[in-house]
Amino acid sequence: MAPVNSSSSDNSPARRILVTGGAGYIGSNTTLQLLDAGYEVVVADNLSRGHRAAVDPARLREVDLLDTEGLVRVMSEKPLDAVIHFAAYIAVGESMKTPETYFHNNTAGSLSLLTAMIRTGVRHVVFSSTAAVYGMPTTVPIPESEPYAPVNAYGESKVMVEKMLDWFDRIHGLRSVCLRYFNASGADPDCRAGESHDPETHLIPLIFRAVQTGTPVTLFGDDYPTPDGTCIRDYIHVSDLARAHIVAVESLVKGGASKKYNVGTGRGYSVREVLQAVEAVTGKPVPYQFGPRRDGDPPTLVADSTRLQSELGWKPVDSELTRIVETAWRWANRKA
Numbered sequence: 001m002a003p004v005n006s007s008s009s010d011n012s013p014a015r016r017i018l019v020t021g022g023a024g025y026i027g028s029n030t031t032l033q034l035l036d037a038g039y040e041v042v043v044a045d046n047l048s049r050g051h052r053a054a055v056d057p058a059r060l061r062e063v064d065l066l067d068t069e070g071l072v073r074v075m076s077e078k079p080l081d082a083v084i085h086f087a088a089y090i091a092v093g094e095s096m097k098t099p100e101t102y103f104h105n106n107t108a109g110s111l112s113l114l115t116a117m118i119r120t121g122v123r124h125v126v127f128s129s130t131a132a133v134y135g136m137p138t139t140v141p142i143p144e145s146e147p148y149a150p151v152n153a154y155g156e157s158k159v160m161v162e163k164m165l166d167w168f169d170r171i172h173g174l175r176s177v178c179l180r181y182f183n184a185s186g187a188d189p190d191c192r193a194g195e196s197h198d199p200e201t202h203l204i205p206l207i208f209r210a211v212q213t214g215t216p217v218t219l220f221g222d223d224y225p226t227p228d229g230t231c232i233r234d235y236i237h238v239s240d241l242a243r244a245h246i247v248a249v250e251s252l253v254k255g256g257a258s259k260k261y262n263v264g265t266g267r268g269y270s271v272r273e274v275l276q277a278v279e280a281v282t283g284k285p286v287p288y289q290f291g292p293r294r295d296g297d298p299p300t301l302v303a304d305s306t307r308l309q310s311e312l313g314w315k316p317v318d319s320e321l322t323r324i325v326e327t328a329w330r331w332a333n334r335k336a
């Protein structure tokens with residue numbers, strides 16, 4: 001087996017991490033936390049959906065995931081301890097219109113990244129997976145043992161990468177932690193990074209937009225089998241999510257085995273409850289209307305994240321819904 005490409009022993013805390021998608025929402029928040037914790041970080045991003053301004057130009061490498069040779073060059077600059085792989089398309093609705101884009105960018109793109117890792121001897125990766133791998137779960141809160149059953153192409157594009165990672169571990173000794181995110185939300189409490197997708201598809205920023213513009217937000221479906229008829233999701237603050245990546249990297253560099261973990265709070269909120277939380281935080285009424293269900297949306301997704309808590313000592317500390325909405329509202333009203 002090729003030697004592990006590693007920049008630091010346990011005596012040297014300055015681990016060097018490659019973050020793909022570091023110009024995006026969760027990637028930029030995690031990069032900030034890695035830097036705060038003393039890591040060296042290089043960001044690989046093609047800026048197709050991320051923001052140039054979110055990354056220090058000195059650490060940005062503009063490279064496409066599908067450009068294996070380009071990734072090999074970046075990985076060969078200096079030894080790396082691990083890759084944290086965020087770069088992906090994330091819109092469930094879009095994935096049900098153009099699934100080819102999702103399998104190309106998310107699945108083939110990840111294969112290209114793993115190939116570059118094997119070629120350069122980098123053997124640790126933390127992978128951005130999703131609750132969408134479960135589809136319509138039979139057990140709620142959802143444990144990691146729930147079978148793969150995605151109901152949208154986005155989820156399937158991630159399942160395929162999780163499965164590739166199992167084979168890359170068996171065959172190449174490439175160890176991975178798959179973090180299955182529930183609903184990433186909120187912003188850095190110091191307002192250094194937050195969510196701004198284009199087009200925006202996520203609930204909380206779209207509710208804010210309705211407050212700011214007066215144009216009603218459309219809530220997708222009021223006839224789900226939930227207490228108030230709207231979908232229930234487990235909203236996890238992006239700072240808690242970022243911390244999960246750091247504990248995952250540490251477990252891998254210390255020799256931990258490949259694992260898959262849910263990252264959520266265990267508490268779900270309905271779309272209506274989120275809307276009410278925004279009204280409470282902003283002090284303003286939210287104009288809204290109901291529309292049809294969105295293709296590929298399961299009624300309820302709530303995480304059982306006890307495995308991550310007990311094995312890696314992670315716990316959510318910023319994910320109370322009011323704090324999520326407050327930090328996100330501050331970000332939405334920041335001065336550019």
Ligand code: UDP
Binds near residue numbers: 203206218221231271
């Ligand atoms: N949602 C909605 N209107 C919107 C966007 C989202 O009603 O304009 C609902 C969506 O159907 C889901 C929840 O809000 O039940 C969270 O969706 P989001 O797109 O934020 O995250 P996802 O669950 O797709 O990861």
